Amino acid sequence: MKPGITILLFVVTLGLGVTATRVMGQDINVAVSLDRDTIGLDEQALLQVEVSGTEQNLPEPQMPTLSMFEIYSQGRSSNISIVNGQMSSSVTYRFILLPTKPGTFPIDRIAIVHKNRRYKGNKVELTVLDQGIATPPELSESAQGEDGQSRDYFMEAVVDNKNPYVNQQITLTLKFYIAVQYYGSPELTEPTTTGFWSELLGNKAPYYQTINGRNYRIIERKYALFPTQTGELTIGRAAITTTVAAKTRRYRDPFDVFGDVFGRGEDVTIRSQPVRIKVKPLPTENRPTDFTGTIGDFSMSASANKAQVEVSQPVTVTIKIRGTGNIKSVAEPVIPELPDFRVYRASSNENITKFNDRIGGTKTYEEVFIPNRPGELEIPSLSFNFFNPKTDRYQQLSTAPIKLAVVKPEGWVASSDVPYAGPSVTIGSDARDIVYIKKDIGDVQPRGRIIFASPLYLVVNGIPVLALLGMVLVRKRREKMAGDVGYARARAAARAAKKRLAKARSIARTETTTEFFAEVYSALVSYIADKLNISPHGLTTDRVKVLLENKSVDEPIIEQLTNLMQKCDFARYASSSLSQDDIDEALASAEKVMVTLEGVRFET
Amino acid sequence: MRLRTYTLCALTLFLLASSALPAEAPEEFLVANRFYEEKDFASAIRLYESVLNQGLESSALYFNLGNAYFKNGDLGYAVLYYMKARRLSPDDADIRQNLRFARQYSRVQMEGVQLNPINTFFSSIVDSYRLSFMAWVSSLLFVLLMLILIVRFGVGMNNSAIRAGIILVLLLVVVTSGLTTFKYRRDYLARRAVIVSEESPVLTGPSPQSDVELEGAPGLIVEILDQTGDYYHVLFENKRRGWINRDLVAVI
Numbered sequence: 001m002k003p004g005i006t007i008l009l010f011v012v013t014l015g016l017g018v019t020a021t022r023v024m025g026q027d028i029n030v031a032v033s034l035d036r037d038t039i040g041l042d043e044q045a046l047l048q049v050e051v052s053g054t055e056q057n058l059p060e061p062q063m064p065t066l067s068m069f070e071i072y073s074q075g076r077s078s079n080i081s082i083v084n085g086q087m088s089s090s091v092t093y094r095f096i097l098l099p100t101k102p103g104t105f106p107i108d109r110i111a112i113v114h115k116n117r118r119y120k121g122n123k124v125e126l127t128v129l130d131q132g133i134a135t136p137p138e139l140s141e142s143a144q145g146e147d148g149q150s151r152d153y154f155m156e157a158v159v160d161n162k163n164p165y166v167n168q169q170i171t172l173t174l175k176f177y178i179a180v181q182y183y184g185s186p187e188l189t190e191p192t193t194t195g196f197w198s199e200l201l202g203n204k205a206p207y208y209q210t211i212n213g214r215n216y217r218i219i220e221r222k223y224a225l226f227p228t229q230t231g232e233l234t235i236g237r238a239a240i241t242t243t244v245a246a247k248t249r250r251y252r253d254p255f256d257v258f259g260d261v262f263g264r265g266e267d268v269t270i271r272s273q274p275v276r277i278k279v280k281p282l283p284t285e286n287r288p289t290d291f292t293g294t295i296g297d298f299s300m301s302a303s304a305n306k307a308q309v310e311v312s313q314p315v316t317v318t319i320k321i322r323g324t325g326n327i328k329s330v331a332e333p334v335i336p337e338l339p340d341f342r343v344y345r346a347s348s349n350e351n352i353t354k355f356n357d358r359i360g361g362t363k364t365y366e367e368v369f370i371p372n373r374p375g376e377l378e379i380p381s382l383s384f385n386f387f388n389p390k391t392d393r394y395q396q397l398s399t400a401p402i403k404l405a406v407v408k409p410e411g412w413v414a415s416s417d418v419p420y421a422g423p424s425v426t427i428g429s430d431a432r433d434i435v436y437i438k439k440d441i442g443d444v445q446p447r448g449r450i451i452f453a454s455p456l457y458l459v460v461n462g463i464p465v466l467a468l469l470g471m472v473l474v475r476k477r478r479e480k481m482a483g484d485v486g487y488a489r490a491r492a493a494a495r496a497a498k499k500r501l502a503k504a505r506s507i508a509r510t511e512t513t514t515e516f517f518a519e520v521y522s523a524l525v526s527y528i529a530d531k532l533n534i535s536p537h538g539l540t541t542d543r544v545k546v547l548l549e550n551k552s553v554d555e556p557i558i559e560q561l562t563n564l565m566q567k568c569d570f571a572r573y574a575s576s577s578l579s580q581d582d583i584d585e586a587l588a589s590a591e592k593v594m595v596t597l598e599g600v601r602f603e604t
Numbered sequence: 605m606r607l608r609t610y611t612l613c614a615l616t617l618f619l620l621a622s623s624a625l626p627a628e629a630p631e632e633f634l635v636a637n638r639f640y641e642e643k644d645f646a647s648a649i650r651l652y653e654s655v656l657n658q659g660l661e662s663s664a665l666y667f668n669l670g671n672a673y674f675k676n677g678d679l680g681y682a683v684l685y686y687m688k689a690r691r692l693s694p695d696d697a698d699i700r701q702n703l704r705f706a707r708q709y710s711r712v713q714m715e716g717v718q719l720n721p722i723n724t725f726f727s728s729i730v731d732s733y734r735l736s737f738m739a740w741v742s743s744l745l746f747v748l749l750m751l752i753l754i755v756r757f758g759v760g761m762n763n764s765a766i767r768a769g770i771i772l773v774l775l776l777v778v779v780t781s782g783l784t785t786f787k788y789r790r791d792y793l794a795r796r797a798v799i800v801s802e803e804s805p806v807l808t809g810p811s812p813q814s815d816v817e818l819e820g821a822p823g824l825i826v827e828i829l830d831q832t833g834d835y836y837h838v839l840f841e842n843k844r845r846g847w848i849n850r851d852l853v854a855v856i
Contacts, residue, residue, distance in 0.1 A: 431701065434671055434705050435702050435705075446660065447661040450735075450788075452788070457739065457740075461747065475758055475759075
């Protein structure tokens with residue numbers, strides 16, 4: 001998106017926010033920078049002016065008159081960013097400076113004016129050297145071909161130190177110079193670095209330099225190399241393959257633009273010279289006995305995560321060694337045998353930085369100290385040593401001792417029988433898995449059986465209901481008998497009559513017939529009296545007949561009864577002897593009559 | 605005559621009681637446990653199910669079967685059998701734990717579960733008791749009520765203690781049998797099901813042409829409200845409704 005559209009979009013979308021920032025932030029900053037501070041007279045410098053602030057419409061800088069340079073604008077680029085709701089924008093203006101005379105020139109009057117305020121840029125200085133002085137003589141030589149002509153392209157491999165100590169960093173710089181048009185991006189074959197631990201530092205943005213009057217484009221790549229052995233080592237050749245314009249065209253027509261674009265390309269491979277390095281061993285003089293081979297320049301610190309701790313609770317001590325040098329080779333500080341602590345290595349990590357072409361960084365060791373006893377304990381000073389090539393000396397670093405107040409936990413016993421194992425672990429309440437299967441099948445029952453349908457349940461609940469009903473009925477009957485004499489007599493009549501008849505039967509075997517019939521007669525009379533709830537005295541046959549007729553008893557029953565009573569009456573007074581058949585017949589008919597009467601309801 | 609009646613009663617009671625005694629654990633159960641220990645869950649499932657096919661059930665059997673299905677990666681059936689186990693032994697903390705553990709792995713979790721506060725209250729009372737336990741408690745109270753009624757109306761004893769006793773026990777019988785009925789209705793009469801199929805669209809109507817109301821997932825528990833053809837009309841725990849093919853769910 002074009003900057004203009006971006007700005008417009010923000011003006012539209014931010015609306016109110018814009019006015020707010022207008023009121024609040026009036027910070028406008030003007031930063032002036034040069035890509036180099038020294039150039040040759042036939043070179044050029046890039047001047048950048050960056051105007052930044054919270055405004056969108058930043059004004060253009062006013063350039064002062066710089067009489068010693070020709071100034072060409074290289075355009076501008078803008079950038080808007082919003083951080084935490086705060087908007088900031090910046091516009092960078094680029095200018096090419098071509099020097100017109102040697103000397104040192106300050107550039108300090110670049111400024112912008114905004115809302116009647118003037119914002120000044122910082123001061124920079126550019127030194128312009130006479131032609132030739134900017135180029136070192138070796139480089140001029142390299143640029144010179146064997147035939148005395150200047151080369152179109154060449155490559156240099158340079159190290160900053162050809163006689164390092166083992167494991168000391170040297171920086172290898174590959175520079176590819178090219179003064180002619182080339183197509184595509186050049187392909188690099190890395191140099192062989194056998195005997196070194198190599199770390200790429202990176203590429204520098206291409207820049208231009210004039211050597212022997214020709215302007216070369218320079219592509220630069222840097223490596224950090226750490227020799228891992230002593231003696232003679234060789235950094236191999238690096239090679240670049242690229243396609244350049246064909247060399248046959250000695251005359252270049254300035255109007256033949258397409259001749260270059262579509263021109264006949266030529267593949268060329270440019271090699272650098274191998275570089276010999278002589279690696280010297282570390283001095284044996286004053287070498288500490290516990291030296292582990294670390295080279296560089298380091299500092300060390302140690303800190304504990306707490307100052308007070310319970311016995312058997314862990315304290316983490318973090319040891320940091322930072323500086324420049326091969327950080328990977330930094331060895332763990334030696335921790336002496338400590339009677340008051342158990343020590344565990346928790347972790348170590350390294351953070352490698354490449355600052356100013358130097359490899360360095362921080363190595364962090366975490367050690368866990370577990371105190372064995374309460375009291376004021378001390379984690380002693382820890383030391384670490386290294387060889388510093390800058391001073392050619394061995395150096396030893398020590399940390400300050402760390403004081404720890406170790407307190408007794410509840411129930412702590414000072415005994416060797418109490419084995420306190422490592423740091424305690426906290427177990428949360430969340431399960432990690434399902435509960436394990438059950439070994440015992442438990443109560444097995446037929447599938448789908450429901451308690452309400454089980455016979456036992458029905459019986460257990462049914463019996464009391466039946467018992468209650470039974471008991472209530474029994475009681476009802478008893479109560480009726482107790483309250484109603486007639487009912488009770490009527491209910492008891494048949495039983496009483498049967499008793500009498502049984503008595504009559506026994507009489508018949510022993511006594512006279514008279515007594516037998518008297519008994520049958522009185523049984524019948526008593527029965528009727530009970531049934532009708534009247535007195536048995538003075539009940540004659542005729543009276544019984546009348547009473548029964550009043551009760552609307554059926555005629556044949558009454559007749560049957562009266563016949564029997566008359567028969568008994570007669571037998572009582574006739575006093576004739578009776579055969580067994582007569583007796584049986586009388587008893588049978590008496591029972592029959594009573595059975596019949598029992599089925600009759602007397603209306604009371 | 606009297607003696608014979610009593611003997612008969614006692615014999616009947618004994619036979620009834622003995623029919624309620626637990627049967628012996630089948631051999632398959634123990635073998636299935638061994639398969640489970642050896643992490644051969646598929647074989648364990650087959651054997652546990654063979655015990656079920658003998659017409660037997662127990663909460664431990666359902667629990668182990670749920671575990672085996674869970675370990676075998678079949679969440680729907682795991683939840684189904686945990687639910688069955690819980691119905692038989694609602695007081696078993698292991699079953700509740702595993703049911704909760706398994707259900708949290710369901711791809712779909714129901715949000716905004718609306719609970720009827722009255723149901724929730726009753727559920728909280730009856731949840732941890734077995735149905736048979738509750739049935740026997742109500743039954744015991746009922747028998748006690750009958751005995752007091754016999755004393756009052758059969759024997760005819762009548763004083764304030766008896767009258768108070770009748771009212772108290774009557775209230776208890778009403779409460780316990782009410783709760784028992786509630787539990788029975790909820791656990792046995794209300795038909796519930798668990799989604800067991802991986803692909804289980806819940807539709808807006810009982811036909812394959814209906815739109816998808818929501819995408820179900822194994823382990824979701826639904827209540828079956830109705831049935832039309834091959835489709836169940838189901839109610840989810842958060843009161844969402846829809847129709848789901850019968851083959852995609854298993855009835856608890």
